[in-house]
Amino acid sequence: MTKTAALVSVATSVPPHLFHQEQILQAARKLFADRYPQFETLSSLFANTGIHRRYGVKPIEWYIERRGWPERTQAFLEGAESLYVDVARKAIARADLSGSDIDVVVTVCSTGIATPTLEARVAGQLGLRADVSRVPVFGLGCAGGVSGLSIASKLAEARPGANVLLVSLELCTLAVRHDELTKANIVAASLFGDGAAAIVLRAGDGGATRVEASGEKLWPDTLDIMGWTVDPEGFGVVFQRTIPDFVRDHLGPAVAEILARMQLTVDDIDRFLCHPGGAKVIAALERALALEQGTLDHERDVIADCGNMSAPTVLFVLERAWAKGLPPRSLLTALGPGFTVSCVALRHAA
Template sequence: MSQSEAKAKARELFAGRKALFDRLGGVFDNAGIDQRAIVAPVDWYAGDHGWEARNSLYLDASERLFEEAALAAIARAGLEPGDVDGVVTVSTTGIATPSLEARVGGRIGLRANVRRVPVFGLGCAGGISGLATAARLAAAEPGSRWLFVCVETCSISIRLDTDDPAALVATALFGDGAAAALVSTEGDGVGHVTGAGERLWPDTLGIMGWRVEDPGLAVIFDRAIPPFVTAELAGAVDSILGELGLQRSDIDRLCSHPGGAKVVTAIEQALELGEGSLDLERDVLRDHGNMSAPTVLFVLERLLARGLPKRTLMTAFGPGFTCSALSLERA
């Protein structure tokens, strides 16, 4: 749906909290988003949904998205589903037990002995942390082929029963999506994962995450995120690069999770990049919104289409508060 349609629908849905919408409705106009995808018909969001209904929709939608993304990635790698030795699944917007890859594995042709590593709780950092996990597992068993899939259905957690400003801001920013990749030590890949790292800041649990409440998950999305990124990102990136034997001058381009327009600007300022350097990040945000974990992989896909630089540093922020980073070299 278009952002103008989303704003009009939000004004209708938040009618019982008119003062909140009047105060914060401008975020729809300033988010740098033109359109987003959502997994349910728009009228569904006007309903009174509890945990069971929300998670049932999460399972139905996430299974479809997982299947679509996984099969596309396997095909682009020139493989068949039966060639996959292991699966890393990242998803934080619902609960699936059995996990998503177990639910769809038989349908898409994964082997019965495929290894499974489902991961919950990474939030927006999951696209990079999950890819790094798949790379480590592939490196630990040379020749094995690992499928990485991340699926997020952020829109299912839209909440209309709260005066929390974060609920309205999330409604303006988040969309739904999925992405996947194949990782192996053999074959003709488009890039080489040469290292990864994370930084977790103490006493920052309240910056980003979920509160588990009776009607469903409630977003924690602090307005302090952009200034925090501006102040802290450079030190975190330099530390991670140092552990990899690199420095910022070795990096040809960033490939960052575009959490929002202000966050993209904060990244450019923190790392002293030229204004507008993160053009692909803004393009993905414009076309898809913030899909949480898959978003940075949408940026990577566009970077691959443009031509992967010699060395790229992928970055994303997530609950914790965490910065995840991954070094990717052109094949």
Template sequence: MFVAAASKALASAGLAAGDADTIATVSSTGIATPSLEARVSRELGFRDDVERVPVFGLGCAGGVSGLSIASRLAASRPGSVVLVVAVETCTLAFRMDKLTKANIVATALFGDGAAACVVRASETGLAEAELAGQHTWPDTLDIMGWSVDPDGLGVIFDRAIPPFAETHVLKGVMSILARSDLTPADVDRFACHPGALESALKLNQGTLDQEREVLSDYGNMSSPTALFVLEKLLAQGLPRRTVLTAMGPGFTLSCFSLTAAA
């Protein structure tokens, strides 16, 4: 999945693997050392001096956070090419020895997937990065994550997640936007990781139909899911300002704002 997603993103940008200066690999559903970009380096043709940036543990927020990290890396070295790849194998979490309600629900809801994109500090592109930020709530470590035992990983999903999002997410988004003197009224489209955010962000019913389509077609793929949503929005044309949002273990909200390319 890594190879397919990375190859597609590079080809879409008119680049080869050897053009990548930095690779940010986002994943939370498996642990590999060396990490995935090293394991596929020879197959894809990455340079020996490529910079590797593995990003682990952000769960569903990983795709949005990966874009944020990639944009900062690209901005720090104008002209460099940053490839961000989010890849998850959620089905690895299925445990025949642990048929809890949380594991059964997770197996039904989650799927495997990968997405990638190229980020550059240049005058051309599909969209321009504007702002990025995270908000982590205290005393929320037990809401979402993995439990690690001798037989594998066990999923942690607290039933408090939907009401927590309903109560707190909008305030978190407002806090992140305020760092750039913006408010939700300045956002033309929230592009969300699917799950309870339409109501939490006080959006009109049906606003997040593309998100529902992604969830219906692919399931919750964790970190790549928000990037699948972004792909749909890019295909139809981004409005003036789009803010990607996703939540993950921590409990952490991640936002990344894009403006339409001129």
């Protein structure tokens, strides 16, 4: 019988620079208003996201200067390494372990490129063993927190007793673009922040919260919904369709389909834990999942406090729900480039 993976600890971390939403709006106005006539019309987005504050790896003045690939990459390496060490140390300590106890490291990140990868760069600071197994994962975008948890749980189940560390880290603010005078770029400026989450998993020795099952659905012909373009200046955000409308129309049946493969139904889920893309996406999630308006309270709190941090955001939601006490069965869901939905069912024993 398969020994299911249990969540031993959960931790989150944000970088040191705090930005209030009004402060970001004023910076965006300084960058775009004179060059992009539609900016003032789109500026209402900043007040409608549900975001009060966000965090970045650089002070706000850094983003006002135009940056290219070399500067963005250097900022990514410095910021990501520091944030990685902080969140991993928290998760390892909460699991009553040391870095040398970690057998497998899964690193999920889509907002920067590092070769050697991030876990190799910080291995010495974390005290990781020379024989630690490394699994870097790129390109999952906002779905990466849930998909990463699924990957990490399968690795834990394959090696019962092994300690698997998942780190999901994104520095979305480093993709701010001065040259792209588009609605998609303004939407990105109104939403995204930086953050990281880490989870330690282990299979075979109990644990109150276990990964019961996982599943994904990839919709055909949806490559243009979300992703990156790549050019000499850096990453450029792709938002070609209205994501809240897509969520409202397609998420419910997709989740039901994934649950059916788990031999579950929507009625078996006591709590949905969703990636909060923004206020409109949260409202669309509630409609799609037939939830009462206001049900996704942790999601609204996380987006208000930290903004959309891409992949780790749903794990911030999980941390808050974990602290409050999980119900018997929860379902983590996140949507991301592909276009895809990823789900992980958690079974909790009080």
